[in-house]
Amino acid sequence: MVARLRAPGLLRGAWAFVVGIAFCFGLTTLIRALYGFQPLVDADAITIVALIGAPLFFLVGIGAFDYWFYWAAGRPTRAEDHSGHGARTWRDYFRVNTDHKVIGIQYTVTSFFFLLVGGVLAMLMRAELARPGMQFVDSDTFNGLFSVHASLLIFLFVIPVFAGLANFVLPLMIGAPDMAFPRLNALSYWLLPIAGIMMMASFLVPGGSFATGWTAYAPLSTEAPLGQLFFTVAVQFAGASSVATALNFLVTIITMRAPGMSFWRMPLLVWANFSTSLLVVIATPFIAASQFLVLLDRALGFNFFQAGHGGDVLSYQHIFWFYSHPAVYIMMLPGFGIISEILAVKARKPIFGYRMMAFSLLAIVLLGFTVWAHHMFVSGMQPWIRVPMMITTAIIAVPTGIKVFSWLATLWRGVLHLDTPMLFALGFLTMFVLGGISGVMLAMIPIVIHVSDSYFVVAHIHYVLFGGSLFTIFAGVYYWFPKMTGRMYDETLGKIHFWMTFIGFNLTFGPMHVIGLQGMPRRVADYADKFAGWNLFISIASFIVGLSTLVFVYNMVASWRHGPRAEANPWRALTLEWQVSSPPPIFNFDTVPTVVGGPYEYGVPGAVHGVFKKAPEPKPAAAGSVASATHPGVE
Amino acid sequence: MLIIGALASAIGIAVSLAINWFPVAADSQARQIDNLYDVLLIVSVPIFVLVEVVVLFSVWKFRMRPGEELKDGPPIHGNTTLEVIWTAVPAILLVGLCSYAYVVLTQIERRPAHEMVVNVTAQQFAWSFEYPGAGPGGKSITSDQLYLAKGRPVEFHVRSKDVIHDFWVPEFRLKIDAVPGITTKYRINPTRTGDYSVVCAELCGLGHAAMRQTAHVLPRASFQAWVSRQGSAATAAAEVGGQPS
Secondary structure (H helix, E strand, C coil): CHHHHHCCCHHHHHHHHHHHHHHHHHHHHHHHHHHCCCCCCCHHHHHHHHHHHHHHHHHHHHCCCHHHHHHHCCCCCCCCCCCCCCCCCHHHHHCCCCCHHHHHHHHHHHHHHHHHHHHHHHHHHHHHHCCCCCCCCCHHHHHHHHHHHHHHHHHHHHHHHHHHHHHHHHHHHCCCCCCCCHHHHHHHHHHHHHHHHHHHHHHHCCCCECCCCCCCCCCCHHHCCCHHHHHHHHHHHHHHHHHHHHHHHHHHHHHCCCCCCCHHHCCHHHHHHHHHHHHHHHHHHHHHHHHHHHHHHHHHCCCCCCHHHCCCHHHHHHHHHHHHHHHHHHCCHHHHHHHHHHHHHHHCCCCCCHHHHHHHHHHHHHHHCCCHHHHHCCCCCCHHHHHHHHHHHHHCHHHHHHHHHHHHHHHCCCCECCCHHHHHHHHHHHHHHHHHHHHHHHHCHHHHHHHCCEHHHHHHHHHHHHHHHHHHHHHHHHHHHHHHHCECCCHHHHHHHHHHHHHHHHHHHHHHHHHHHHCCECCCCCCCHHHHHHHHHHHHHHHHHHHHHHHHHHHHHHHHHHCCECCCCCCCCCCHHHHCCCCCCCCCCCCCCEECCCCCCCCCCCCCCEECCCCCCCCHHHHHHHHHHHCCCCC | CHHHHHHHHHHHHHHHHHCCCCCCCCEHHHHHHHHHHHHHHHHHHHHHHHHHHHHHHHHHHCECCCCCCCCCCCCCCCCHHHHHHHHHHHHHHHHHHHHHHHHHHHHHCCCCCCCEEEEEEEECCEEEEEECCCCHHHCCEEECCEEEECCCCEEEEEEECCCCEEEEEHHHCEEEEECECCCEEEEECECCCEEEEEEECCCCCCCHHHCEEEEEEECHHHHHHHHHHHHHHHHHHHHHCCCCC
16 A cells, blocks of 8 residues: 555655645745734635645656656666556556657647537537527626636647647657657646646636636736636646647757658658747747736736836736737647648648748748737737738738648649548638638738727637637547557548538638627627627537537547557558557657658659668768659659 | 639629628728728638639549549649749738738828817726816816717727726727726727717626627717706706716
């Protein structure tokens, strides 16, 4: 029994968590006693300290820090015998595991759990909005619903699910045995459920959950009840997870590519995650800072954002959006990568304009940092900032347009395999254009003055994040499902899922453009009677989307358990992850592959991307010259 | 395919312009904003149609047919001319649109000759409106409804007592945040009489959804009558210590 309590795992995590709460209780009360504060025991203060402290105890408990502590203390570290690699039973997914494939699945499944929670919250909102007036929830609960909905889906679904898919696929794609820092990788995963559970737990707090939107504008957030701090602190954990993973990806991509895998032979998914990781590493500290400032304002009265006390209200928005606009690209670029993989494979053609595809990603990274204030056109900031921000915002559509047109050209004269991943990829292509068009409209200052904070914006972000990101995520999950699970999904159910989602999505979010322009503000539980018809329509349509998710979940669970065994390479793809068994061997490659050509040489007779025999000359330079001699036409 | 695309674009533009997107235009600014929106639609529809037509045509023409399971497409890696075109054309288009938007912006924000100032104060969860110096003897008038005169330009000075709110009258196409600690400004020229909703567009807490009041645009004479009524009411109210409605 004692041995079980001492062994790293969820059990030790649980008692460490309790110890952590006790420690935070003691620490807070001690400090209050030393300062002579009354009352000595203050539930608010203890909760705030415990929000930060107790999760750290939990992480130590489950063993995320064991190796580093042994090493730092000079005790003999247990040499990695890789016994923790791979997952033999489902229980192995509930342990600290350093295998990137296990972590990839942990990430993906956890994120999808939060997608379902976020989706249920959306259904509750649509039920309330089906008729004007208040029916099911009070307005405080409603404000909580959309705040937690957005926060979960942004910080616990879209951002981490991309990290999860890339965690599984990316090391395989570049021919690496694992990520560069496997222990850091495990730690980044375990930070995630902490953030998600914290956000959900905020509903149980006296005063209700955080209810200031995912934007948490000060000074509304600095005066909000205790639930607000569950957001403030959860964002720190989710952000730390994001940054650690991004660093891991960067180092992995830069240092662990297989021989012959030059940057210009990397699949575009790798390029996309390289670009995304740059964005994450540079931008995420800004949202961390913005929430720390809110925490200090709320808990300790620092008055960063209190107008009457020398604070500056608008600075919150600048700091917040300096992260949160690039975050839009953090939530989109990995999807661009997924689409590039799928379109090339499913159209049986090389991706059109490979180098421009990579350069446009980097252009988006750069431009992404120059547009943040377009969220603030009506905020009362210095008026002159608006015009340069309008121009950069419009110009960022150019690299995005390059990608869309290149994908269209990739389809042209191909042999299109219209299965579920391809349908979602094409659905993405058609819907994302609409999101892009309303995005350009939202760059134009006179339009924004009318539509900002209206349902037009709600429509736009859902066309970008649902029709955009979520469609790419579904495409990617179906595409790599055979590789991740070793089984095939059900094609018919996949197609039903696609059509229900596609139709339900358009019926839900299309009309929101109209009611937004007509004057319905967002984030309201009640609205003027003239919007009643459209809102009822939208609510009914949104339930189609809700139902479609059940089809997806059933397909995934049933196929994972009983689906037919998948071959190593069911799509006849050239990239390296498909050249190993499904699921891949514990160390990915029994022989280190040598990359001899581009990743998308479909239609080139006899072309291969990587070979598994010992290269005659292992020097990358030599391999490069071989490739350019074989394929002089590589763009 | 070109013909289908051109036809679909024409129909798309016609339909999108026929849709009644906006509420009525109640000031001179609204018309220019609506025109800008129409221009954006005219530019956007062909781009959307282009993408859809190519996707649908490819799905129809290039889909895998039985027996082609192992067939690959031609190895086309790129085409520099095409890539230059689809970089340059959107860039030029966007710069053009931005220039037009800039022109509209300067026009709708231009300062008119005689304008009235209305102080708008937001608090959780109500608006109040003050007309400095409009009453008899240079006194100020306060009201919980917004009254404006048709054809009389007005500049709103917007303030907040607590958190951020947002002053929005959709019929004016007007919106500006009410920010604690600073005064934000916006000007309009009402051109249509009627009653319109004043909406709070920035989440401001529990009562955010209910923070709706009314803006009345009156003919000049009625507005003057309202002002003088308010003036006498304020005097009377001051005597009895009540609050005018």
